[in-house]
Amino acid sequence: MDKKKVVLVWFRNDLRLHDNEILLEAVQKADLVIPVYCFDPRYYNTNKYGGKNTGALRAQFILETVQSFKESLRDLGGDLLTYYGYPEEIIPRLAVKYDADEVYHHREVAQRETQISEKVESALWQSCRINLKHFIGHTMYHKEDLPFPIRDIPESFTLFKKKVERESQVRPVLPAIDQILIPNHLESTEIPSLATLGFSEQEVDSIAGKKLIGGEQNGLKNLEMILEDAYKGFHDFTLISPYMATGVLSPILVYHRLHAAMTPTNKKRLERRTARLFWRDYFRFMLKKYPNVYFKLSGHHGTTTPERANVLDEADWKSGHTGESFIDETIDILKSTGNLPSEARTVLSLYLIQETNCSWLESAAFFEEYLLDYNPATTYGIWSHVAGVGTSKKDNLTGISWKEALAKHYPKGLQYTQNPSKA
Structure with a gap:
């Protein structure tokens, strides 16, 4: 036999x-x-x-x-x-x-x-x-379909996006399986608890009432929700990014659904979401081209952030007691929901770089701990560009203060605090 x-x-x-x-x-x-x-x-x-x-x-x-x-x-x-x-x-x-x-x-x-x-x-x-x-x-475009080998990927994000869009195609979505055969008498296993993973009773209690629930069906449901013309929330991409980070949503599926759903009224909004997918690919491919580049203090372009004489105590900003209402509320939302719109992340990142004595890597590690959509390439890739040492030189945020970013993105203050699951 x-x-x-x-x-x-x-x-x-x-x-x-x-x-x-x-x-x-x-x-x-x-x-x-x-x-x-x-x-x-x-x-x-x-x-x-x-x-x-x-x-x-x-x-x-x-x-x-x-x-x-x-x-x-x-x-x-x-x-x-x-x-x-x-x-x-x-x-x-x-x-x-x-x-x-x-x-x-x-x-x-x-x-x-x-x-x-x-x-x-x-x-x-x-x-x-x-x-x-x-x-x-894990990417929207397959590595083998890129119009250049990894070693020749343009450092400019704009050039990368234009060339890939013009000369490559996103592959079709693979069909889901409908049956799987496993050995007889397979071991019986259970999902560990938070306590098994090392979390205290206090930490477990602190997450009661969180909004986003994991799983493939929830990811697909949120994707369909943000594609509706009637959707007017602030959290659209961050309603699906946690599911892509855990691989619950395929970026290929998201890309095809975004394009299939485009109408004259939502085209600009959905094109901005597609651009996020390109950034996601860019960060991952650049981390392949330059191993560990997004985890180096001096990054690819730039130098380390100078120390500041008068800065906040670390315990104050991590607990959301900075005295700046926008920053304090943003930190609270990050810690209590694991989610923030991208513009709020930018403002908070600039604040931590400019008003604390922590290196940008330490501040990024704070995001790593709390963000539901954390993935190494994207989270640290974005942070390196906010810190002015990222791979796409034109996209580094140099010479921009956190208050200027706040005035640009939130001229009327915090308007994104509604329940993300209903946004």
Whole structure:
């Protein structure tokens, strides 16, 4: 009797049924599929600035997303194995136990993520002589479809966007799977709690009443909502960006839906949202071209921010007690909802750079802890440009004060504080 082909799929930021190449290929090429997700302790540790790599708000969003994906796979006859632990220990153990022939995963570009992949790859080869098969699937444009190799990507965002739009096409959306076969007697696993991930009872209580709920169906629902002509909210892109960050929404699907929904009345608004997708691609490809560039204090263009003599105490600004009403309310909204419109993020970022003695990397780490839509390339890519050291020199915000940015974007003060889920 021929041995059945077994493929283990290691999920990270790709928790969806639609437009998911690793899941579709595994189902098509394997007799049995083993879906796995690891809650890696490294992402829930305290960072060198004293904050969490992942705050309780985003951790809860991730838990909901994983739970939703697990239920979706169960509805199709499968399951999702979920563990709290290091993937370089868990993946090889499962590969040996279930006699896997291959292990699939989506390639990442930031240093921490690529180092984890390398650990898994090395451990797999040492334990069972299995290669880790890499897929590319986190961008709107596929790397192989770009009109230039990675090493020749223009540093100018405008030039990058024009050339890609003119000479490349976004691939069609891949079909969702409708069935998945898993081995008999697959391990029974549970989703860990926030307490298991290291959060205190006080931290858990602090996120009560949050607005955005994780999961593929919620992401698709929000996408449809912001495409409606009647939608007039301020949070349109940030209603879907958390779902793209966790891979619940494919940027390819979002692109095609944006274009299909364009009308004379919403065209400008939806074109601005499409531009966000281009920025998202740009940051990711540039991080591939210049490894770790968005995590260097001096960045790609510029020098470090000079220290200031009279600055706020760190505890004051992190707790939202700066004395500036806009800034204080913005910090409160960020910490309580995990979300901010892009313009408010810019004002707050400029304020932290200009009015505190923290490096921009420390301030960016504050965003990393709280933002629901955190992803390494985009979050730190945006911050490097606000700090004036980003890769697209023309787009660096040099010579702009936070008060000028506030007057430009919010001349009438805070008008984005309505419930984001109803915006």
